Amino acid sequence: MPARTLRRLPGLRTVLLTAAGWTVALVFLAPYLQMLLTALKPTAELMKSPPSYLPSRWEWSNFADVWSLKDPPVSDALWFSLYVAGMSTLLALAAGLPAAYYTARHRFRGRGAFLLLVLVTQMFAPTALLVGIYREMVSLNLTDTGEALILVNGAFNLPFCIWILNAYFASIPKELEEAAYMDGASRLGALVRVTLPLALPGVVTALVYTFIGAWNEYVVALTITSSSDRTTLTKAIPGFVTAYQEQWQYLFATSLIAIVPVVILFVLVERHLVGGLTAGGVKG
Helix, strand or coil, rough: CHHHHHHHHHHHHHHHHHHHHHHHHHHHHHHHHHHHHCCCCCCHHHCCCCCCCCCCCCCCCCHHHHHCCCCCCHHHHHHHHHHHHHHHHHHHHHHHHHHHHHHHCCCCCHHHHHHHHHHHCCCCCHHHHHHHHHHHHHHHHHHCCCHHHHHHHHHHEEEEEHHHHHHHHHHCCHHHHHHHHHCCCHHHHHHHHHHHHHHHHHHHHHHHCCCCCCCCCCCHHHHHHCCCCCHHHHHHHHHHHHHCCCCHHHHHHHHHHHHHHHHHHHHHHHHHHHHHHCCCCCCC
């Protein structure tokens, strides 16, 4: 249909855009729907051939049963993952905020090289440095500890925090801080009362990115930790399917549970997230 005709029929255009939006949403939600249907199947039905999409009996108890399992310990793994992801996020923001603010407000020698180095370090994956990371944790006596995961996740997410917050601080006029100085505010007071509230979308974006990165991390956790009480959720999930057992219903139920904290985080910060992803993108 010609574009001119669509402009003349605003109602039809709305219907088509809505239908397109629902189609895209269903495509992205289809894997999660299949995970839910599999998680609700009885054990005997999981090996049925040919398989059925809908469960013959809806086993809602599968979602309750995973909390009482000890191998793998889903309940302990969930709280440990929340601890690691939360502390990693706080560490990255605590180090990234001052660095981003200083590089945005001061034109010192080597600033460009520093920001380039920050960008380059973002290209390194933990997997490529796994041997060195493990040796470092052994020398620090931090193997099989949550602190080791917090340090690694915080360090690998720090470059993104610095980069996006630097661009965001640079987009906020200095005159706003200077006006606060004239009103008697200190540098720290101007930062806390004026700059940080304006930079909130950027801070939220860095927070969400860091939390998700730490929440989804698997390889470093698999290498550094070994105790059952220091098992992250990403490390616990594959334990449902081994050479001795295949508990697909629990695997998919736990996978859906693992999505919930991230969804809650997005719901809480969604109104700030879009602005943080787009602001400061053309000024550095």
